[in-house]
Amino acid sequence: MRKIKHFINGAFCEGSGSETFELVSPVSGEVYALSPLANEDDVNAAYTAAKSAFQIWKKSTPGERQRALLHLADAVEQNCERIVDIQSEETGQLKHFIRQEEIAGSCDAIRFFAGAARCQEGKASGEYMAGFNSTIRREPLGIVGQVTPWNYPFMMAVWKIAPALATGNTVVLKPSDTTPLSTLLLAELAAPFFPPGAINVVLGKAASGSLVVSHTDASLVSITGSVRAGLQVAASAAANLTKAHLELGGKAPVIVFGDADVDKTVKTICAAGFFNAGQDCTAATRILVEEAIYPHFLDKLVSEARSLRFGQPDDTDAFYGALNSQNQLEQVKGFIARLPAHARVETGGKAGNGPGFYFEPTIISGLQQKDEAIQHEVFGPVMTIQSFASESEALSMANDVEYGLAASVWTRDHRRAQLFSRELDFGTVWINNHIPLCAEMPHGGFKKSGYGKDLSAYSLEEYTRIKHVMSDLS
Template sequence: MSSNAKTLDFTTFQNVINNQLSSTATTRHSINPATSRPNPEVPVSTQEDLDKAVKAARDAFKTWSKTSFEERRKALHAYADAIEANADGFAKTLTMEQGKPLSQSTVEVGMAGTWIRGLTALEIPINTIEETEERKIIQRYTPLGVCGAIVPWNFPVLLAIGKIAPALYTGNTIIVKPSPFTPYCDIKLVELATQFFPPGVVQVLSGDDALGPMITEHAGIDKISFTGSIATGKRVMASCAKTLKRVTLELGGNDPCILCEDVDIDAIIPKIGILSYLCSSQICMMIKRLYVHEKIYDEFLEKLVAFVKTLKVGDGTEADTFFGPVQNKMQYEKAKDLFSSISADKLKAVLGGSIEDSKGYFIHPTIIDNPPESSRVVQEEPFAPILPVMKWSDEDDVIAKANALETGLGASVWSKDFERGTRIADQLQSGVVWVNSHFDVQPNAPFGGHKQSGLGVEWGLSGLLGYCNSQTQWLKKGF
């Protein structure tokens, strides 16, 4: 850990433009979802703020793009050390703004350093296509320019770092736009970065809903990396088309999980329970549709309900909390609307099933027993702790159901028969497929969606190349 890392003050939050902290004439604040109390004030950036940031980023790109991979790696590693030196402040701030339990916040903050080091361990190749005495043809990769990172509210630390590190490592500059719901950690991540990167290389602008369209429309930004909903992703893509920006979209999912009849029920219950409800199910790659073979369905369902009942609901600062609140009022109201379909569709809730009023946006875990495929709880991504569990008997039929939706982010199959598990996995239409696990991620493995779950990938070599232009050089040694 870096001994000279600056200890951040997690009480004031300002924009970072050209390595200078600045506020704005108008400010706003988000809400602590566990208490409904206001969090600190943050800037509401204007077009003028954005123009300043873009100019600084374009100026910085001229020199940053010429640095070596080794120089960039060294700066990023020092930055990772400094994040870890401030891990306690980041974790507490993350729980304050996002609502997730402190234990989960601590894990997320810890992943930041892992991701920075893992991504910068990858080598960007130069591909030799042909080499003769007369000429050489190579494919090389060059940085794009100024990138815009639009970060969501469910994993604001990891998903900001997952955009900052690849952009900077490949020689780009970046402007971070946090979610208006969770601006605090992202602002501090970039304030910390000013110690390690030249002015203009990494900047952050806090704003309201008007800022995203300003960024996607700006002619001085060359790429957008967006993580969020399918509906917003479509608007981002349409906006980027006006200037033919490069764009990476990591959008929503409705992940199916198929349990075969040969699984060890007692061994997998805790795994399935946690992988269905982590972060109050506000993760695009959680288990969202659980298909259980009819031979084990009744026993599995009973034991799943018993396990989930042991998971504590409460403020993320309380010991042993597993379920924090849903992050914001908008998502809370969407969840309430989805919960209303339980009675409207005459569904059977074997756990939970209703939302009780509380000071924060708390929703107790709900499990729905064998709802029809056509029901909203199966068809819609909930982003709240409600899990439909369905029976299956025919392999081809369950694969067809798993693939039936327009989403295709993640999917899993669980079986003691590894050959069978991989055979089913090969037929699942998702960007990431797991056998006997779900939600495993690491920085050197690409992550992205099929169908309407996104465009392009983040992370891994493919993710890094998404921050580059491909250039083919024909190098003749004479005329």
């Protein structure tokens, strides 16, 4: 049985503890590797390495940071198939999906932040008070403690490390306990281009992550994960007055009016809802349809869902792969088992036959606004559908959840689209589409979906501090 290692100070290392846990294939359900559990000594070693690297990296020029990140993007492209094979083993995702979505998107994000490293903004130097000159310095924070999720493990690690490194910080990162392999490969690929200790990856479960985010040397802690995990990180950061960046769950409403292009809307919504087996915080999960077209729309939606199927990593005809783990499969099954009597499973609702953690594309109708499956994130290939009678009712239903990450509105009415883009309480609002993201635009939510932004120049605000330098000219 192979045993994986931490990546600290530019090299793989065993760590100081002897405890390990099993990594289980989502495709077969069998154990394929053993992972160490980082203890306090391991996390301290990672922070010590990051602190040493910071003394070097913080003095690098924006051009030097850009060059290093561009080299990393090239290395990711050159090792695409290696990354695809490793990540499909740990996630059960389709290989063509990883190749097209995650690797291409990751390279684009790295290259965006390479350019952004040289384009940071601040107030112009000048005499804002007579006899004094004021200058703004934008500086790196220091060491960033980061925790990444299992749904897009490679790309989420890129979203964390790229802006941190672009702004001169160093990183201690703990990937999800179920998907460490692709993040370790990212650190290995980056090592030749950054000082030893600039990127450290410690492995383990929740307790190891708690050590990372509660460490007194962290200047910022950043997590992409569940609301529960985000609340724990926020509380831990508050104890040290550490800055926190939280990208948490979602329950995206999809509001469809009678004037929408039904065929396009159905096809796009199914793609956005079942994409990556629904394991996406921005997935199209709550479909709200105007009463006049509801029966027709439901028929079309069910038909489209039935045309999609799951498959194993090499299946190029499948639409999505496995759920992450037995625990995640049980969570999805639990939502179905707890459905109230007034709910109706229009299609799907069952786990796949045979080995692995698979679940059918599922659509549920008949639910009421306060039902669990409307209010809480399933994080699986499950969509709900409800009807509404008016714009005000649609808006009320859409906003009536604790999440605020993403939403979409489907209409040909420009006035209505602008109204809903203003009134929807979500960090991203798509009009006549759902789920596209680009590196130039921010990603982050409101309410219990957290605070702070990934991607875009806005995310650089998370990873920098502002210093005012005033000179007496007399």
